[in-house]
Structure formats: structure tokens, C-alpha cells
Amino acid sequence: MFDLDLWREIFQSINMNRTRSLLSGFTVAFAILLFAILFGIANGLQNTFQEAFGTDANNSIIIYPGRTTKANKGLQVGRRIQFKNEDREFIKDTYGDKVQFITSKVNKSVTASFKGEKNDYQLRGIYPEFMFIENNVVKEGRYINQNDINNKAKVVVIGKKVEEELFFKETAIGKYINLSGIQYKVVGVFTDDEGDSEESIIYIPISTIQRVYGNNDLVDFMHLTFNPEMSSAQALAFGMSLENKLKERFDVASSDQRAIRIRNMAQGTQKVDMMTASLSVIILVIGFGTLIAGIVGISNIMIFIVKERTKEIGIRKALGASPRSIVSIILIESIIITAIAGYVGLLVGMGVLELATPVLKDYFIKDPGVSNSLVAGATITLIIAGAIAGYLPAKKASQIKPIVALRDD
Amino acid sequence: MLEIRQLHKSYPIGDSSLHVLKGIDLSVKEGEMVAIMGSSGSGKSTLLNIIGMLDEADQGDYILDGLPIKNLTEKKAAIYRNKFLGFIFQSFNLINYKSALENVALPLYYQGMKRKERLELAMFHLEKVGLADWAKHLPKELSGGQKQRVAIARALAADPKLLLADEPTGALDTKTSHEIMEFIQHLNDEGKTILMVTHEEDIAAMCKRNVRLRDGIIIEDKMVEQVRAQLYV
Numbered sequence: 001m002f003d004l005d006l007w008r009e010i011f012q013s014i015n016m017n018r019t020r021s022l023l024s025g026f027t028v029a030f031a032i033l034l035f036a037i038l039f040g041i042a043n044g045l046q047n048t049f050q051e052a053f054g055t056d057a058n059n060s061i062i063i064y065p066g067r068t069t070k071a072n073k074g075l076q077v078g079r080r081i082q083f084k085n086e087d088r089e090f091i092k093d094t095y096g097d098k099v100q101f102i103t104s105k106v107n108k109s110v111t112a113s114f115k116g117e118k119n120d121y122q123l124r125g126i127y128p129e130f131m132f133i134e135n136n137v138v139k140e141g142r143y144i145n146q147n148d149i150n151n152k153a154k155v156v157v158i159g160k161k162v163e164e165e166l167f168f169k170e171t172a173i174g175k176y177i178n179l180s181g182i183q184y185k186v187v188g189v190f191t192d193d194e195g196d197s198e199e200s201i202i203y204i205p206i207s208t209i210q211r212v213y214g215n216n217d218l219v220d221f222m223h224l225t226f227n228p229e230m231s232s233a234q235a236l237a238f239g240m241s242l243e244n245k246l247k248e249r250f251d252v253a254s255s256d257q258r259a260i261r262i263r264n265m266a267q268g269t270q271k272v273d274m275m276t277a278s279l280s281v282i283i284l285v286i287g288f289g290t291l292i293a294g295i296v297g298i299s300n301i302m303i304f305i306v307k308e309r310t311k312e313i314g315i316r317k318a319l320g321a322s323p324r325s326i327v328s329i330i331l332i333e334s335i336i337i338t339a340i341a342g343y344v345g346l347l348v349g350m351g352v353l354e355l356a357t358p359v360l361k362d363y364f365i366k367d368p369g370v371s372n373s374l375v376a377g378a379t380i381t382l383i384i385a386g387a388i389a390g391y392l393p394a395k396k397a398s399q400i401k402p403i404v405a406l407r408d409d
Numbered sequence: 410m411l412e413i414r415q416l417h418k419s420y421p422i423g424d425s426s427l428h429v430l431k432g433i434d435l436s437v438k439e440g441e442m443v444a445i446m447g448s449s450g451s452g453k454s455t456l457l458n459i460i461g462m463l464d465e466a467d468q469g470d471y472i473l474d475g476l477p478i479k480n481l482t483e484k485k486a487a488i489y490r491n492k493f494l495g496f497i498f499q500s501f502n503l504i505n506y507k508s509a510l511e512n513v514a515l516p517l518y519y520q521g522m523k524r525k526e527r528l529e530l531a532m533f534h535l536e537k538v539g540l541a542d543w544a545k546h547l548p549k550e551l552s553g554g555q556k557q558r559v560a561i562a563r564a565l566a567a568d569p570k571l572l573l574a575d576e577p578t579g580a581l582d583t584k585t586s587h588e589i590m591e592f593i594q595h596l597n598d599e600g601k602t603i604l605m606v607t608h609e610e611d612i613a614a615m616c617k618r619n620v621r622l623r624d625g626i627i628i629e630d631k632m633v634e635q636v637r638a639q640l641y642v
Contacts, residue, residue: 005524016506315502318463320491320519320567323483398483403463406502 006325010333020305025341027297028385031290032342032378036349039374042283046276059100059230060133061239062263063222063246072253081250081259083219085210088127091224094245098238101129102224106209110179112202114166121162123179123202125209133225134192141173141188148187148205155208157188159199177202182212226266232273235266291381295338295389302334302393306400313397314405323398330397334390335383342382346375410602411437411460411571416469418455429455430466431625437604442597442635444613445606447622454575456622457606461494461573462486474570491519495564499576501556503548509559510535510544516567534562538592554585561592565601572596574605578612584641590615591638611636 014021065081088104106125111118130136131143139160148155156177163172176183184204192198210216226235243262244254252259306313313326418430429452437443447453458464459471462478471478473493481489495516496502503512510531517527535541538558548556557577564572577593578586590612597603597617605616613619614636621629 005518008524009518012506311502312504315504316515316519317487318461318490318496318502319516319563320487322487322519325519401463403458406463406498 006328006332009329010336013329013333014336017305020301021337024298024301024305025337025344027301027341028291028294028338028382029341029345029348031294032345032382033349033352034290035287035378036346037352038283038286040349040353042279045279049272049276058265058269059228059235060223060225060265061242063224063242064261064263065221066258066261068252068256068259070253070256072256073251075251079259081252083222085206085217085219087219087246087249088222090249091222091242091246095238095242098227098230100225100227101132102222103127103130103133104206104219104222105130106206106213106218106220108209108213110202112162112166113178114172114175117166117168119162119165121200121202123156123204123209125204125206127206130203130223131190133223134198136190136192139189139191140171141186143188143190144203144205149207152207152211153205154182154184155187155205156184157190157203158186159201160189160191161196161199162202163189165200232266232270236264236270239264239266291385294342295385298334298338298386298389299392302330302390303396305333306330306393306397309397310400310405313400314402317400317402318406326398326400327394330394331387331390334393335386338386338389339379339382342378342385346378410439410441410474411435411604412470412472413460414470416456416459416466416471418452418459418464418466418468429625430459433469433622433625433627435620435627435630437602439602440597440600442594442603442617443605444616444619445604445622446608446610446613446619448608450624451622452625453606453608453622457573457575457604460571460604461496462490487519491516491567493570495567495569495572497557497560497564497572497574497577499579501548501553501560501580503556503559503563505548508545508547509540509551509562512548512559513563513566516563520567531562531566534566535559537565538562552585553581554588557581557585557589558592561589561596565596570602572601572603574603576607577605578607578609586612587638587641594635594638 063083065083068075068077068079068081071077083104085104088102091102092099103126108123108125110121110123112121113119124130126144127149128144128146131138136143138157141157143157144155147153156179158166158172158177166172166177167175172186172189175186177186178184179202190199190203206219210218226238230238239262243260246252246260247254247256250260313321316326413433413435416430416433416435417428419426419428421427433452433456435456445453445456455464459466460473462481465479465481473489476489478489503509504515507515510528513534514527514531517530520527522530532541532544535544538561540555540558540562543551543555543559548559551559557580572593574593578589581589593603593605594615603616605612607613614633615638616633617635618632619629620627
């Protein structure tokens with residue numbers, strides 16, 4: 001039911017008492033302003049955390065071999081653990097779809113040259129799956145593919161930084177790059193939003209690197225991502241199991257901490273999740289606290305307004321206003337003031353965040369912002385808040401006895 | 410029109426209570442113009458408030474136009490007040506942020522009349538009290554006499570059966586008082602039933618019937634020869 005006359009009455013009353021309405025709105029506007037800024041900063045902190053962990057798949061696990069520190073099954077201390085190609089197959093077969101992507105890696109340092117330019121880079125022998133584990137984005141050309149692996153093709157995919165340093169303005173695709181005396185065809189250029197160091201890398205099919213550097217099937221370490229549907233607890237358990245299985249496979253004592261090491265991102269993710277969750281709780285508590293303070297403020301002023309308007313309400317009642325129409329007037333007035341003031345606060349808060357973004361970046365707060373869903377949520381909250389703030393005063397107003405209100409004193 | 414039998418009312422004051430009305434019997438016929446008189450504390454305002462449904466009696470019957478007024482809910486009382494009664498107050502009681510026209514239209518708003526209709530009707534009543542030119546003015550821009558005339562127009566707007574006036578000339582000078590009284594007399598001539606509380610003898614003399622209260626009982630109830638206010642203007 002939309003009663004135009006009721007709204008006319010309300011806007012007339014708000015308009016006639018502009019200062020009063022403004023003052024009562026101020027508390028709420030301020031509360032929402034604070035809330036928006038706090039929320040934005042918290043968001044920014046969260047973004048920073050996320051960035052710190054990069055866009056590397058945060059479900060990744062890296063397995064490093066080392067030397068044994070404990071004698072086991074008649075084997076000596078100090079034995080070096082060496083992974084081979086078959087270990088990748090072993091993990092794939094053992095864990096099935098718990099493993100999303102898996103690659104073995106062989107790392108070398110090389111001097112790369114093209115025409116007169118020369119520089120040292122890391123060369124990584126990998127499987128095509130590595131693209132998804134590392135979240136590399138192909139900028140031009142293609143990534144290493146299975147054909148390259150099968151054919152031990154002499155092809156490389158270079159980082160954007162490598163292209164910039166060796167090829168200047170030229171396009172690198174199709175050119176031959178010299179790595180420690182052997183020519184490789186550049187088939188792709190990739191980017192990685194983790195920055196320069198991750199873009200100063202040259203990828204090569206693992207089969208090629210194994211052939212060229214020693215003609216063996218040895219592997220430096222393995223890198224995998226677990227099924228992202230696993231909870232962090234499941235992921236941690238998976239990491240433990242993986243470690244135990246590999247220790248068994250390589251006859252390593254289960255208490256040996258150095259022979260096979262596993263770096264499970266789930267550990268970090270869990271911590272970050274906990275931290276951001278507690279941050280959200282703190283922000284919500286502060287936000288609600290300020291909002292409640294705002295509601296109390298509005299409520300107070302509305303009570304004062306009712307007191308001030310006692311006579312007017314008495315007159316209205318004498319002229320035939322029903323208690324309900326009195327309640328509507330006060331309640332809707334309160335809701336309107338709260339909602340408008342709240343929105344102003346929200347807009348100002350968003351504006352402040354927008355302006356402060358470049359400054360805040362220096363304080364580890366990235367892209368602070370307020371989401372659309374929050375704005376929608378805030379709208380509903382504000383209307384409810386206005387209703388709560390107006391309820392008591394409205395109730396009080398409806399109970400005013402005209403005879404008391406009209407007494408001449 | 411109006412029938413009151415054995416009406417009692419007392420107000421609690423601390424532990425004891427003050428017995429204000431001690432058995433009032435009053436009957437008013439249509440078209441009468443009655444002045445309720447008495448010194449302050451005699452209970453005349455309380456009686457008017459009960460008649461105006463702004464207050465409720467403790468005991469006794471009050472029948473207005475055949476309707477028993479008893480145990481009304483606030484909502485019902487609001488509807489009855491709107492339909493049956495028009496109020497004129499000593500201090501005018503206009504809403505200060507509404508124009509004269511909007512003030513007059515307010516009872517019609519509470520009747521649920523459409524805006525255009527009620528503004529037209531309100532304008533008609535403002536014309537009747539001679540203030541059509543002042544329709545857009547706020548109460549603070551009007552003189553006392555003009556304010557009271559706006560209040561009368563407002564009281565008449567809903568076409569009530571009974572007009573209740575509480576010291577309608579109490580805040581006005583003699584000349585303006587007589588103007589207002591002339592107007593009220595004119596309404597009575599047209600057939601409106603009017604009940605007025607006053608403590609001024611000359612104003613009471615301009616009514617057709619005087620009811621005198623003292624200490625909560627009627628001590629005198631007589632018809633009087635109406636003095637026309639016109640003579641003084």
C-alpha cells in the first residue's frame with residue numbers, strides 16, 4: 001500500500017525540521033562511514049594476504065628429496081634420495097583423482113643468448129601440467145605439450161622478462177635461442193602475475209632436459225596440486241599420507257625429517273583462512289557496535305522529536321488521527337532518516353576508500369573496496385535499524401493522550 | 410442530541426483522589442448553543458473533555474446522537490471524534506508548519522478523502538470564514554483572530570454534529586472576541602449545535618443557554634435572552 005499523502009506528511013515534517021533531521025541522521029551516517037572504511041580496509045588486508053600467496057594454485061604440494069639422517073633397514077645415514085620419472089607415475093597410480101595435476105621437475109642454470117644478447121636464466125624441465133600448477137598464462141604461441149615430451153623436442157617456452165631482455169622489440173616466437181651451445185626453438189611466451197622473477201624462467205620439456213643433460217631419467221623434485229574439493233583437513237591428511245608412502249618407497253625411517261620433505265600449501269591456506277575469518281568477525285563486531293550506537297542515537301533524537309511534537313500529535317488525534325497513522329508517521333520518518341543518512345555515509349565511505357587506495361597500498365592494503373552485496377545488505381540492515389530506532393518513540397507517540405497534549409501551559 | 414446522566418470523574422492525586430465531576434445530568438438538543446460556566450476547578454473543562462471523547466468518565470452514561478460512548482478503543486474514539494465533533498481551542502492549536510489550507514484539510518485527510526477533494530472542501534470553508542486570501546499562509550503569519558477563524562474552519566471541515574469550544578475567545582482582545590462570537594452565533598443560526606466553555610459573563614450572554622458548574626455539580630441551568638454579538642462590532 002502506497003499512501004502518497006502519508007509520504008507528503010512525512011516529507012513535510014522532515015523538511016520543516018531540517019536541522020533536527022540532519023543532526024539525527026549524522027550519527028548513523030558516521031556509523032556507516034566508519035563501518036564502510038573499516039570493512040574496506042579489512043578487504044584490502046585480505047587481498048594483500050591473497051596476493052602474498054600469489055596465484056600459484058594454493059592447493060599445491062612440493063616434494064623435495066634430501067639426504068637421510070637416520071639409518072634404516074640396514075642402509076647408511078647420509079644416503080641421497082633421488083626421484084625418477086617412475087615416481088610420478090607411482091603417485092598418480094596410488095592417489096588417483098586425489099591428485100589434480102602433477103609434474104616432475106629438473107632445474108638447471110643456463111646462459112641463454114640470442115644474437116648479441118646474453119644472460120643467465122633458470123631452465124626448468126617440466127610436464128605440460130605445470131602450466132596449471134604455476135598458473136602461467138600464455139601470452140603468445142603455446143605452452144609445452146605432450147608431443148614435445150614424447151619427441152624430446154628441442155623447444156622452449158620463455159618468460160616475458162626473458163623475451164624483453166633478449167629479443168627487445170622483436171617477437172621471440174619461431175626464433176632459435178642458444179642455451180649453453182644448443183639451439184632451441186621458442187614456441188611460446190608466458191606471463192606470471194607473481195612478477196619478474198617468475199617471468200625470468202625458461203621452460204623445456206622434461207624429457208629433453210633429461211636427454212641433453214646426462215641422458216637419464218632423474219628428477220630434482222615433484223610438484224602437484226591436490227583435488228581442490230578437499231577440505232584443508234583432508235588436504236593435510238593427504239600430505240601426511242603422501243610423505244609416509246614415499247618414505248616407505250625409498251626405505252626412509254618414518255621419523256627422518258630430512259630425506260623427503262613435503263611443503264603443503266594447505267598449511268598456509270589454513271592459517272590465512274583462520275586469520276581472515278577472525279578479521280571478518282572483528283570487523284563485523286565493530287561494525288555492528290557502531291551501527292547500534294547509531295540506532296541508539298536516532299532513537300534518542302526520535303524520542304526527543306516525539307516530545308517536541310507532543311502537542312501536534314495531540315491535535316492530530318483530536319482531529320481523528322488513528323494511533324496507527326501516528327505510529328506510521330514516526331516510524332517511517334525514522335526509517336527514511338536512517339536510510340538516507342546511512343546511504344550518505346556509505347557513499348562517503350566508498351569515496352574515501354577510492355581516494356585513499358593509492359596511499360593505502362604502501363601499508364599493505366590492496367584494492368580496499370565495498371562489494372555490491374554489502375551495499376544491498378546494508379540497505380536492508382538500515383531499514384531494519386530505522387524501524388528499531390523508531391519503534392519505541394512511535395509507540396510512545398501513539399500513547400500520547402490528546403487531553404494531556406492539548407492542555408494549555 | 411446529547412444525553413448525560415450521573416457522570417462522575419475523579420483524578421488520582423498521590424494517594425488520594427480528586428473528585429472533579431460529582432454526578433452531572435445534562436441534555437442538549439439539536440440547534441442549541443450552550444455556555445458551560447464556572448470558576449477554574451469547577452470541572453467545566455473536564456466535562457468538555459469527556460464530551461469531546463478526549464477523556465473518559467468513571468461512571469455514568471454519555472449518549473451522543475443515540476450512540477453510547479463507553480469503553481471506546483483509541484481507534485474507535487478517533488473515528489467518532491472525526492465524524493461527530495469539531496474542536497475549537499483557546500490557543501487555536503494549529504499545526505505550525507502547515508498552511509491555513511492544509512490545517513483546515515487535516516480532519517478530511519483522516520477521513521481518507523482524496524487530496525484534491527479535501528483541498529477544495531477546505532478552501533470552501535476558508536472562504537466561509539473570510540480567509541480565502543490567506544490559504545497559503547502559515548499560522549505564524551496570521552493574527553489571533555485569523556488563527557481562530559482558521560481553527561473554526563477546520564472544526565467545520567468534517568461537518569460535525571457538535572461543535573465544542575474551549576474558551577474560544579480566551580486569547581483574543583474584546584473586539585476580536587466579538588467578531589469570533591458573531592461568527593459562532595451565525596453558525597448556530599444555520600443549525601449547528603454548539604457547546605462552549607467560558608468564564609466570561611458577556612460571552613456566556615451571547616449563548617442561548619447557560620449551565621453553571623461549581624465543585625463538580627450543576628448549580629444553575631437556564632435559558633437566556635441571546636445578546637447578538639453584532640451589536641458590539
